[in-house]
Amino acid sequence: MMDSFEFSKISAAVLLALLVIVGARVVISSSHPHYDPAAGYQLPEPPPEEAAAGAGAAAAEGPAFNPADVVALLKTAKPEAGKQALGKCTSCHTVAKDAASKAGPNLWNVVNRKLGALGDFKGYSDQMKAKGGEWTYEHLAGFIHSPKKYLPGTKMGFAGVAKPQELADIIAYLRTLADSPAPLPN
Ligand code: HEC
Structure with a gap:
């Protein structure tokens, strides 16, 4: 049999664990605006100018055009x-x-x-x-x-x-x- 003191220690621990999880989520989603807990991380698409600059002139010209x-x-x-x-x-x-x-x-x-x-x-x-x-x-x-x-x-x-x-x-x-x-x- 669990005495009531033991029981409240366990509930307190469970509560604390929940708080930590919720808190972590809040911190993650506010510091990573693109984090969507359902979809996971999605990297933002760089604007085309940046993509072109990053890829270098030759790639930006695109031999495929x-x-x-x-x-x-x-x-x-x-x-x-x-x-x-x-x-x-x-x-x-x-x-x-x-x-x-x-x-x-x-x-x-x-x-x-x-x-x-x-x-x-x-x-x-x-x-x-x-x-x-x-x-x-x-x-x-x-x-x-x-x-x-x-x-x-x-x-x-x-x-x-x-x-x-x-x-x-x-x-x-x-x-x-x-x-x-x-x-x-x-
Ligand atoms: C900074 C100024 C500038 C911008 C911005 C610009 N153009 Fe031009 N455009 C010119 C000039 C100057 C010519 C003449 C080029 C030559 O004779 O070599 C020209 C020529 C043209 C011609 C040929 C017309 C003719 O009478 O033979 C077309 C079509 C054209 N531009 C479309 C566009 C389009 C569509 C955009 C935007 C996506 C654009 N231009 C942006 C300055 C500009």
């Missing part, structure tokens, strides 16, 4: 998301119809426009003027992904958009900037 993958995403891409992402571009580019160009050429009706051909924009590089061809979806994907790789010597001072989905969203939005948008690829 293929403009055709971006074109394939266009059908399901979200122009609204692309409009948001275009905030990266609008310090240099206007997009409204008939808006004057700024540091970069106006992007209204850019899909299938000739490269470097906007009349009111005087800042094209010689390389852009000499390249020839039209801004097909594929060319836009290649250029916006990596302006300097696509067109060495370009005056577009912009690092590029790494993610295929974001590129597709941006191009899907650019496509809407026209009186009669070009057809989507099959």
Whole structure:
């Protein structure tokens, strides 16, 4: 038979153990905001800039990048998301119809426009003027992904958009900037 003194010692020990466990959990979850007791540790994804810097330039360029993958995403891409992402571009580019160009050429009706051909924009590089061809979806994907790789010597001072989905969203939005948008690829 347990006497009552023995019993209260045991309950006190159990209580103390519980307190320690609960306390430890509180400490763990407050000092490790990503600790979820149910799911265990999940490392936060580093922002893309950091990932690219950490991976080094060669890896960031990604030998795996293929403009055709971006074109394939266009059908399901979200122009609204692309409009948001275009905030990266609008310090240099206007997009409204008939808006004057700024540091970069106006992007209204850019899909299938000739490269470097906007009349009111005087800042094209010689390389852009000499390249020839039209801004097909594929060319836009290649250029916006990596302006300097696509067109060495370009005056577009912009690092590029790494993610295929974001590129597709941006191009899907650019496509809407026209009186009669070009057809989507099959
Ligand atoms: C720092 C300014 C700057 C930023 C930011 C910038 N651009 Fe440009 N962009 C330029 C300049 C300058 C040119 C002309 C490049 C040349 O002639 O070599 C250009 C050219 C272009 C062209 C070719 C247009 C034509 O008439 O041939 C496209 C398309 C384009 N930019 C899209 C974008 C998109 C999309 C973004 C954002 C994801 C972006 N740019 C961000 C400055 C910028």
